[in-house]
Every structure is written in C-alpha cells, then in structure tokens.
Amino acid sequence: MPQPLVLVVEDDPMLRDLTRRQLTKLGYEAVLVGSGEEALDHDHSHIGLILMDIGLPGIDGAYATMLIREKELRNQRKRVPIVALTGHSDAQTAFSVGMDDFLQKPALMADLKRVLDKFLT
Numbered sequence: 712m713p714q715p716l717v718l719v720v721e722d723d724p725m726l727r728d729l730t731r732r733q734l735t736k737l738g739y740e741a742v743l744v745g746s747g748e749e750a751l752d753h754d755h756s757h758i759g760l761i762l763m764d765i766g767l768p769g770i771d772g773a774y775a776t777m778l779i780r781e782k783e784l785r786n787q788r789k790r791v792p793i794v795a796l797t798g799h800s801d802a803q804t805a806f807s808v809g810m811d812d813f814l815q816k817p818a819l820m821a822d823l824k825r826v827l828d829k830f831l832t
C-alpha cells in the first residue's frame with residue numbers, strides 16, 4: 712500500500728526542502744506548498760497529514776488551520792491531522808485553532824517520526 716502523502720506548508724524554501732528530505736528518509740512522500748492559501752485550496756483527499764508552519768505570508772498557519780477545519784465541516788470531509796512545525800508559536804496556540812500536535816522547527820528526525828507514526832499508522 713502506498714504511504715499517505717504529507718502536505719508541507721512552509722514559506723522558507725530551504726526549510727521546505729529540509730522537511731521533504733526528512734520525510735523521504737522516513738518513507739513518506741511530500742507535497743510542498745508555500746502559503747496558507749495554497750494549503751487551503753489544495754485537494755486534501757489524498758493527504759494523510761499536514762505539517763503547518765505558523766509564520767507565513769498572507770494568512771498565517773493558525774488562521775489557515777481554522778479555515779481548513781471550517782471547510783472540512785462544511786463539506787463533511789474527514790478531519791486531516793494538522794501538526795504545527797514552527798519556530799514562532801506555542802503549543803497552546805496550535806491546539807486552540809484545531810491542530811493536533813506541535814513540533815519545534817527544525818524538527819529532529821525522531822520527533823518527526825513520532826508524529827508520523829502517531830497519526831499515519
């Protein structure tokens with residue numbers, strides 16, 4: 712069975728690439744976007760998990776998460792796990808907007824593996 716896709720929302724191209732390489736090493740395929748708007752517009756039907764930066768140009772990751780949750784409810788879609796991957800915000804903010812977990816960036820491989828195992832197996 713193919714591994715579910717991980718949607719990476721990160722505006723910094725270097726961090727985006729780092730996360731993609733980490734995911735590849737752990738056996739996951741990544742879809743990369745650079746903004747909250749793109750994350751919201753993306754078709755989530757094949758996405759197993761979203762790694763969401765908080766500090767983004769335009770709508771930030773917290774607001775993007777709220778909009779994604781609203782859209783899921785409106786369209787009666789399954790709730791995709793969203794994990795904050797950020798240097799800026801705190802866990803409390805992440806949980807209060809409907810995120811499922813929180814990682815400090817850059818994430819250690821072991822921590823990334825822990826959340827992938829938690830939400831994708």
Ligand SMILES: [Mg+2]
Pocket residue numbers: 721722723764765766767
């Ligand atoms: Mg950022």
